[in-house]
Amino acid sequence: MISVSLNEVYSETYKALRSVNIEWSLAKDCANKAKWLAQHGQYFLGSILKTADLYNKKDISISINKNTSKQPLSSALMALLLVEYVSANKITWEGYIDSTKFLLAAMGIIAEEQKIYLILENEKKDIIAFTNDKTIYVNSNLDTNVTNYYCLKKFDFVNKKNTKFTSFKKNKDVTNLNDECWKRLKSMAFETYVPESETSKYGAGY
Amino acid sequence: MKFQKTQNNLDYNHPIRPPSTVMKLDRLGSFHQTRLSFTRRLIDDLKYQKSKIEIHQWDIDNSGIGSAIIKIIFKNEILSLIIFCHSINDEERTDRVIAEKWDMTFSLFRGIPNKNELNQLSKNLKIQESGRHNSKQLTLSRANKSQRIFEKVLNDLSIGKQPSQKLINDVGYLVRTTAVYGNGKFGIEDFSKTNGHIFLEKPFQAEMLTVYLVRYFSIELINFLAKKRGGKNSVILSKHLAKHLGVGNATGLGMAPFLVNHQELIHQWIYNRETALSRVYSIKRLDKKTQNRIINYIHQAFKYSLQWKVDDQLQSNKIDKLSSDLKKILQNKELTKFLNFDYPIRTLFDFYKDNITLETQEILNSVFIEPFPELFEDLLNNMGADEKKSVSIDYNVNDILEIIKYNYKWALKIDTTKPEENYCFWYTSQTKLEPRLGITKKDAGIDKQLPFDIAHQIKQTVNILNKLPYDMTVAEVMVNQPKLRNIIKRIITNNSLPYSEIQNNLIGKDMKPIDILRCKLSFFGASKFDPKSNLWTRITLFQGAPLPNELWKTNVNDWLFPNLPNV
Incomplete structure (x- = not known):
């Protein structure tokens, strides 16, 4: 295991995703979600590496309209855009999505920053998670990180029935990461660097 | 207002x-230093906190090699500056970030390190960026002795003579740092963890405290070495000369993207x-x-x-x-x-x-x-x-076009098709992972450029948005065209925070990165800007600032534009 800072989580994640030509904004969104997950005691690194692989192989979608169980919408890349879209257009979105914890992170971020109430349900209409007053509450009885068909919408009232929900708490950092996975992320990040040219060196104090 | x-x-x-x-x-x-600059704020805080600064451990030998710990006692907490002094050859001494060896390496640490921690620090501090650092470390830094002045001052003091005022004024420091890393770099503590800390939660206070303590150490070190060399004949540096010494810093492009990214x-x-x-x-x-x-x-x-x-x-x-x-x-x-x-x-x-x-x-x-x-x-x-991670959901296409019309007039005026407006590009270099400027027509790497072509992005955005329904939400625009998210986020941020955008083409031929550096450094409280090219500058921090034993005095923070009489 290696202990890393939240700043390193952010900066190495977005650079690694840039190395496979993911748009700047999507790479930065993903890095912010990874940092949020780390701050809230959730693992994220394996999903980032997997997302980069799937994106490379075109086995993942970044279209909110075109996604299937075989090519689900990438939560790591698109979740923040999705929650903003659902919130701004006041619509219900349904579709296949992977690594749902990044969607939970996006819901958590928009709840914290814009106090927007959202609800996430699975195909059976079980509540997976909802946001309320800057906090996200997650169904403790369900696996919240499986690729599946989901429904995301704004809400006014949640009927929680007898389900037990727990809130994600900040300051439970997961910044002790698998050494090999971290090395791989860093080596991907390194791909975004450029060997210095002689003109770049000129006047730079070499 | x-x-x-x-x-x-x-x-x-x-x-x-x-x-x-x-x-x-x-x-x-x-821009120059002002009363709002961070060095000035640090002195206010040190005084307000009734902080005491003292040498906790001193294991430096007669040639200046060894280690030391300086302790800073606040009302509710102790921090310490851990120092290692190394032996290096003159030819290994460069004040640019590309160096691999330094005269001194430092870290500001929460508390006093125990034996194991000190052992780890001794292994990792000397290799700086190549080392793996501890989350109790608030900063990571290094410095070199000034070759123009250090030995001369030492020699004078050891024979019982104060150094020339002109020399002290012309150089302004005994040691010069090349980087002071904070905020989670290389495994040290994140800035976000200082939230709620009366002192450290303010921007760059940990970094400024590090530099202030490095200055104190440099004065203590030269007095110590003068005594070792000259014995009874030696004198210590006079108070007014000591006060006129700050800490030098050599700053290059590494600092520039900060003003674009934050x-x-x-x-x-x-x-x-x-x-x-x-x-x-x-x-x-x-x-x-x-x-x-x-x-x-x-x-x-x-x-x-x-x-x-x-x-x-x-x-x-x-x-x-x-x-x-x-x-x-x-x-x-x-x-x-x-x-x-x-x-x-x-x-x-x-x-x-x-x-x-x-x-x-x-x-x-x-x-x-x-x-x-x-x-x-x-x-x-x-x-x-x-810093917000999400984009406000309250905007539509028309709103964005209106903001661009008023806030980005400067960008719309630039003819982004001209070669001189596409002269250079920013990238991160493999060497030391520092930002650099490449020449568009000459250098490889434009495919990996950093997105600092703000004016160009604004123009492209206008072209795209003009073809969309004006009442379409920007959230819908972005979800369909993620490549616009970065610039739309900037535009929306600039709408409520109008001083958040440099109004020049940052990839144009006329752009001088040195201006970006100086702006940031002025907020740090730098003085005596000494540009070495358009790409890097030397500066002095804390020149004229009170010494640690003067922090209790009235008007202690009255040290704008220090100068020496009769120079």
């Missing part, structure tokens, strides 16, 4: 200068500076004592300009013009009369502003802010900012 009226007769609100005036690189590159923070710093200025321009009358203080500060600025010597011809010309502008102002027999008018500061500035350089305008602004810290206590305590 509203603020509390004070004894200084603030009876109207002078308009704050617009971003179109302030956010130009030539003006940002003329819109919220840059807005906060510049908006607060401009707000402080508008408040002093709103003062209706000045009493005699304050008038004299302002005249004295202009005198000090003038003397400082005479003692500010650089090799760079462009900056040297600017300094000459600054001296002649200030001399003219001081020789004006009407100066006191201006200060007796209603709204005296505004009147004085308005009288001169069209006939003085930007360098002079901005040094005067530093002077004008100086006597009135009570007018902007709220601003001093509010130099940080939260």
Whole structure:
């Protein structure tokens, strides 16, 4: 295991995703979600590496309209855009999505920053998670990180029935990461660097 | 803008200068230290905290090699600066970030390290970026002795002689740092973890404290070595010379992207500076004592300009013009009369502003802010900012086009098709992972460029948005065209934080990165900017600042534009 800072989580994640030509904004969104997950005691690194692989192989979608169980919408890349879209257009979105914890992170971020109430349900209409007053509450009885068909919408009232929900708490950092996975992320990040040219060196104090 | 009226007769609100005036690189590159700068804030905080600074451990040998710990005792906490002094050859000593060996390496640490921690620090500090660092470390830094001055000063002191004032003034420091890393770099503590800490949660206070302690260490070290070398014949550095020594720093492009990447923070710093200025321009009358203080500060600025010597011809010309502008102002027999008018500061500035350089305008602004810290206590305590990760959902296409029309006029005016507006590109270099500038037509790597072509992105966005329904939400635009998200987020941020965008083409031929560096360094509190090219500069921090044993004194923070008499 290696202990890393939240700043390193952010900066190495977005650079690694840039190395496979993911748009700047999507790479930065993903890095912010990874940092949020780390701050809230959730693992994220394996999903980032997997997302980069799937994106490379075109086995993942970044279209909110075109996604299937075989090519689900990438939560790591698109979740923040999705929650903003659902919130701004006041619509219900349904579709296949992977690594749902990044969607939970996006819901958590928009709840914290814009106090927007959202609800996430699975195909059976079980509540997976909802946001309320800057906090996200997650169904403790369900696996919240499986690729599946989901429904995301704004809400006014949640009927929680007898389900037990727990809130994600900040300051439970997961910044002790698998050494090999971290090395791989860093080596991907390194791909975004450029060997210095002689003109770049000129006047730079070499 | 509203603020509390004070004894200084603030009876109207002078308009704050617009971003179109302030956010130009030539003006940002003329900024000087002000009372809001972080070095000044540090001295306030150290005094307020009744902090005590003392040497906790000193294992330095007669040749200056070894380790030391300096302890800083606050009301509720102890921090320590861990220092290792190494032996290096002269030819290994470079003050650029590309170096791999240094005379000294440092880290500001929470508490006092135990034996294991100290052992880890001794292995990792000396290799800096290549090491893996501890989350109790708040900063990571290194410095070299000044080859121009260190040995000469040591020699003089060891034979019982004070060094020449001219030498001390010309160089201004015994040691020069090349980087002071904070905020989670290489495994050290994240800045976000300092939230709620009365002292460390303010921007760059951990870094400034590190530099202040490095300065203290450099003075202690030279006194110690002089005694070891000269024995009974030696003397310690006189207090007034010690006080005139700061810490040098060599700063390059590594600092530049910060101003592009941290819109919220840059807005906060510049908006607060401009707000402080508008408040002093709103003062209706000045009493005699304050008038004299302002005249004295202009005198000090003038003397400082005479003692500010650089090799760079462009900056040297600017300094000459600054001296002649200030001399003219001081020789004006009407100066006191201006200060007796209603709204005296505004009147004085308005009288001169069209006939003085930007360098002079901005040094005067530093002077004008100086006597009135009570007018902007709220601003001093509010130099940080939260950075948003999501994009506000309240905007549609029409809103974005309107914001661009008003806030990005500067970008729309640029002909982004011209080669000179596409002259260079920013990238991160493999060597030391530092940002660099490449020449578009010459260098490889444009496919990996950093997205600093803001004007170009604005124009592309306008073209795309004009083809979309005006009432479409930007969330819908972005979800369909993720490549626009980065720039739309900037535009929306700029709408509420108008001082968040540099209004120049950052990839144009005319762009001088040195201006970006100087702007940021002025907020740090740097003085004696000494550009070595358009890409890097030397500066001095804490020159003239009180020494640790003076922190209890009244007016301890009165050290704007330090100069030595008879130089």
